[in-house]
Amino acid sequence: MMKNSFVFIFILLTLSYIFCDPIELSEIIILEHTPIGHLLLTLNPLRTQEKYSYRFVNNNYREIQQYFSLNSSTGQLHIVNDIDREKICLHRYNKCKFLLKIFELYQETLYHIPILIEDINDHRPIFPYESSIIQLHISENSPPYxxxxxxxxxxxxxxxxxxxxxxxxxxxxxxxxxxxxxTNIDISNRLALVLIQPLDREIIDSYNCTLHVTDTAEHDEQLHIIIIIDDVNDQSPIFDSEIYSVELSENTSINTTILRVHAYDADIGLNGEIIYDFIDASKQYSNTFSLDKQTGLIHLRSLVDYEQRSSYIFYIQARDLGKEPRSSQTLVNITILDENDCAPKISFRFLPEIIYTPSKSLIEISEYYPIDKFFAQIIVTDDDSDYRGQTRLWFEINDLEKHNDQSFYLYQIDNSTYFFNRTKSFDFELQQSYSLIFYAQDFDRKNPLLTKQILTINILDENDNFPKFSHPFSHLKINENNQINSF
Structure with a gap:
């Protein structure tokens, strides 16, 4: 029975404050760390015989309720836990403000009480370092100011x-x-120690100072700074050559050693030890060439193709291992040598009136086609360079009986372009099709490459012949007295 009554009261309480207009009370300002037990307000200041029952209403600021106690009869609101603004409003940098909601059950009254927690200066400034002593390093050749x-x-x-x-x-x-x-040297509000005179490590190798910070309550914090003057790494690596040039065949196999870059450094220790690397702008070539960072050896990592790229130019950096490393660069120029690895290519172009089926290398042409008009343009290309890229083209009729047929003619326009036509008219009644074999070959002296392509020409018949009798006359004998319609 008690459980059912509690559920009924809870439902009544919930429905009541939803459908009533709240009473907005004045804002209560609380200094953080206000003593526990401090009375903030009394919602029922008059002692009457009427019954009152005050309850907190759960909302988005439920966590703030743990810092207060509410007398259900008098409506007195007290502080019961220490209020620390920095814990309650950890991520609020402006106002630490909440809204308390209290509902009186019998009068069905909802109170809105704004709570503002004001900050007091109860924390010291802190430097964001793990220790109160830090070390800073500066080179002895650092320029003042x-x-x-x-x-x-x-x-x-x-x-x-x-x-x-x-x-x-x-x-x-x-x-x-x-x-x-x-102080306040940029938008990050960093502090800086600015060098105002030259340094000499051989005279003084370190300096000590203390940085003090105070807040508005004169809380003081100190940071002890040790400034160590580092010995200068004043010798840069020097390459044996400013430019390394090498020629590389496009048929070179992977992992082949191409060349070695080398630099020396007059410094000793880590200041004199050198590692090699591609500079940032040249790292794109690291997929093609590998560089041993210790020895400077450059190997071929992936195959090169002259037809895709004829040279590679990139920079290698030599850097010492000093605390303030010094570096220098050299240029590497790798020229790719062309090899005869591309056979010539033959392509045909035809006038619009000629029917061309590329998949079958087949054309259809009328037997009326004029002999003074070319019907094919032939282009021969070769991706190789120099004399390897030069080609010659010829053809033959793929018919032993017509092998010496001179009725087709090939005109050369330039090194790669040819025109093709007939020296006499086509005649469908004499021959309905031709099979031509075109050959293209480059001029490589050692290993010339040859391409062969077949072109089929079908002749289209035209109505160019009158009907003819098989004999110019016929001699018949016929007997008399034959019946009509008999033969």
Whole structure:
């Protein structure tokens, strides 16, 4: 019975506050860490005989209710847990504001109570480093006023202490401290120690300073900085040659060693050890050529094709292993030598009035076609270069009986273009089709390549002959007295 009553009250409570207009109360401002037990407000200040029953209404700010207690009879709202703005509003950088909803069951009244938690300065600034001591490095040949050592700014969890309100001060015991502090140097609000005089590691190899930061409540935090002056790596690698040129046959097999680039460095230790690599703009060639980073040997990684590309030009970088590595570059020029690996290609072109079936290499042409008009243009191409790309073309009739037939003629227009026509008219009644074999060959002296292509010509009949009797006259004998219609 008690369980059913509770369910009924819960349903009644839910339906009631949905359908009633809320009473908007004034905003309650609470300083974080306000003492526990502090009374915020009383919803029923008058002591009457009427019954009241106040309840929190669940909403999107349910988690804030754990910091308050509500007297169900008087409507008194107290603080019961410590309020820490930085925990409650971890990701809210402006206002830490919530809305409490309280519903009175008997009067069916819904109260909206805005809660604003105000920040107090209860946190110290913090530098974002794992230790309060950091090391920075700078080369002894760094140019003054152009060299900077960047430091991350401190941060403060308090909303009233944003980064622009933090103050920094650099302190050191060195009278000739060669750096000055620069703040807000860019949109990232980084700090920087700017070099203001030349460095000499052989005289002083390190400097010490302390960076102080204070917030608006004078909370102070310190960051101890050790600046180490690094010995200069003042010798760059030098290649044996500024340009490496080599010729490579397009038939070269994969993994063949092509050449070796070599550089030397007068420095010692890591400053004198060299590794080789393609520069960024030349890394696209690393799929074709492999480079041993230790020895500088260049191998062929994938096959090359002169017809696709005739040369490769790229840069190799030699870089030492110093802390501030120095590098130099050399140019590699690989010329691909053409090999006779492409046979000539024969292609036909015909005038519109000629019916051409490419899949069968077949044309159909009228026997009326005039002899003074060419009917085919033949183009011969070869992807190879130089004399290998030059070709010659000839043809023959694929018929032993017609082998010496001179009725077709081939005109050469230039190195690759030919015209083809007849020296006498076609005659369907004499021959209905021709089979021609065209040959194209390049001029390679060692290994000439030959292409053969067959063209079939079907002659179309025209009505160019009168009817003829098989005999010019006939001699018949006939007897008299024959019957009519008899033969």
């Amino acid at each position: 152009q060299s900077k050592l960047f430091i991350q700014q401190a941060y403060d969890q308090d909303q009233i202490d944003n980064q622009k309100q933090l103050k920094y001060q650099l302190k050191t015991v060195d009278k000739n401290f060669p750096f000055r502090l620069e």
